[in-house]
Amino acid sequence: MACPKLFLSCLLLQLMFLFLVPEVAHGQGLKVGFYQKTCPNAEAIVKKVMDQVMSVAPSLSGPLLRMHFHDCFVRGCEGSILLNSSTNQAEKDAPPNFSLRGYQVIDRVKTALEKACPGTVSCADVLAIVARDVVVATGALSYDVETGRRDGNVSSLNEALNNLVPPNANITTLKADFAMKGLSVKDLVVLSGGHTLGTSHCSSFSDRLYNFTGKGDTDPKLDSNYIARLKLKCKPNDQTTLVEMDPGSVRTFDIKYFDLIPKRRGLFTSDAALLDDSETKAYIDLQIKTGGSTFFKDFGVSMVNMGRIGVLTGTAGEVRKVCAKVN
Ligand code: HEM
Ligand SMILES: *[C@@H]1O[C@H](CO)[C@@H](O)[C@H](O)[C@H]1NC(C)=O
Ligand SMILES: *[C@@H]1O[C@H](CO)[C@@H](O)[C@H](O)[C@H]1NC(C)=O
Ligand SMILES: *[C@@H]1O[C@H](CO)[C@@H](O)[C@H](O)[C@H]1NC(C)=O
Ligand SMILES: *[C@@H]1O[C@H](CO)[C@@H](O)[C@H](O)[C@H]1NC(C)=O
Ligand SMILES: CC(=O)N[C@H]1CO[C@H](CO)[C@@H](O)[C@@H]1O
Secondary structure: OOOOOOHHHHHHHHHHHHHHHHHHHOOOOOEEOOOOOOOOOHHHHHHHHHHHHHHHOHHHHHHHHHHHHHHHHOOOOOOHHHOOOOOOOOHHHOHHHOOOOOHHHHHHHHHHHHHHOOOOOOHHHHHHHHHHHHHHHOOOOOOOOEEOOEEOOOOOHHHHHHHOOOOOOOHHHHHHHHHHOOOOHHHHHHHHHHHHOOEEEHHHOOHHHHOOOOOOOOOOOOOHHHHHHHHHHOOOOOOOOEEEOOOOOOOOOOOHHHHHOOOOOOOOHHHHHHHOOHHHHHHHHHHHHHOOOOHHHHHHHHHHHHOOOOOEOOOOOEOOOEOOEOO
């Protein structure tokens, strides 16, 4: 925009655009402290419940972090992961969700919020705040969560199957899937660091141990000593056993997950694939060399980016009263 006459007002307009455009472009109507006026203690209420939950059930940190990820990648961060199946089958009932746990924690948080501020704090925001609180409780650097999301009213098993990246994805697929959600290659490697927490079922990687190309072979990209160890835990077709993704520190948010990758001990093909791109590989090398000099800060930034995917704001959607069903 050129400013020939009326110079000052034109300049003002440009300035307004400078500030307005990015906000619109990032989608969002989200902001830090969205509930400052309508429910000033919202984040404190969540934290109080979460402190209690983490003290008795620290193993829920992994599942609760993953729940926000799964919510955001299917239809955006609008709480659809929490809806029960009704006439159609919901995301919850899609096979990739078979290991998600902690729905009752979300319900507890929501109940506490409804008591203080009825009908105000969305379930999608509960997931975002809870995810922040669990990573901070396990050792991540704190970050400001943007809020102001509203809840959707649709949840579909098929959409979950189509939008959740499978653990056998290669780097091309991973980058493309993240790009489709508006996330960068850096976000991909940083958020993969979430695998510093939690466990996996054997079935999510057993092809790498037993039948990699359908010839009863193993994955050459997985350390053979590690394969031997994993085989002791995971028998063929084991659907129930859980394996630590970052052995020895699954309840600590640290950079040990990155240490595993160049040692060819990343559990999933998608973890190992981070060696196949120069940017993701360089990121991992740098974090190892520098003891995670930027990872802890980067994680908060990438979580905020992830929390912006496909959000409903303003008057779109609704604020659910009960997270498992639409109003
Ligand atoms: C890059 C693509 C990703 C793939 C392919 C992937 C895949 C998986 C798989 C297969 C599991 C194990 C599920 C099971 O068998 O129980 C898992 C667990 C987990 N994922 Fe990811 N994931 C990805 C990205 C992310 C992101 C972005 C986050 C969060 C920032 C995340 C956080 C977690 C956590 C915390 C667990 C452990 C859950 C538990 O303890 O129950 N993942 N992931
Ligand atoms: C990556 O995976 C996709 C989907 O399975 C496949 O079409 C593609 O050929 C693979 N790319 C490479 C480089 O292996
Ligand atoms: C390995 O995979 C092939 C091709 O998918 C299948 O025919 C075979 O039965 C599998 N073998 C085992 C032991 O699961
Ligand atoms: C779902 O929400 C959309 C808009 O957000 C609305 O048009 C639609 O009627 C709603 N559907 C149901 C079943 O509530
Ligand atoms: C949602 O489903 C779970 C598990 O089947 C059940 O315990 C819960 O009561 C349901 N919630 C609602 C609101 O229907
Ligand atoms: C926790 C949860 O809802 N798990 C469901 C995931 O999907 C399977 C079907 O694939 C259901 O049986 C589980 O109940």
